Amino acid sequence: MASILRVNTLTDASSNNSTAMSTINQGTLKAWVNFGGATPSAIDSFNISSLDDDGTGDYGVNINSDMANAGYAITLSCDDQNDGGSVLGIDLTVGTIATGAFDIETFYLNSGTNRTNYDKTNAMCQISGDLA
DSSP: OOOOOOOSOOOOTTSOHHHHHHHHHHTSEEEEEEEETTTTEEEEEESEEEEEEOSTTEEEEEESSOBSSTTOEEEEEEOOTTOTTSEEEEEEOTTOOBTTEEEEEEEEEETTTEEEEOOOSOEEEEEESOBO
């Protein structure tokens, strides 16, 4: 059986309503995406409107509801694809962080320093910060 909770004010144990709700809201992810492939497509996501294919291993991530400013935090990760011979990585493209989008690159390193962009099977991004 479904239930509905309706309240006019939600407070913490000391009857403070602004601190309790703003702390909960600030501590949540505002957007995330798990995607992959030569033509990027979302496997699953929240608050992501689309992905751009900017070339091999070069992607644009577009946020549906903009962030308040470009100072938000982005956590990146990618699948190693069982490749024991290379170091795999993912990073932000310098100068691309905006309130509604950012660019990333996935790559591998071989012979120590030769970086080559690579289309990953799975790349993941988490975005934290304040929404506009």
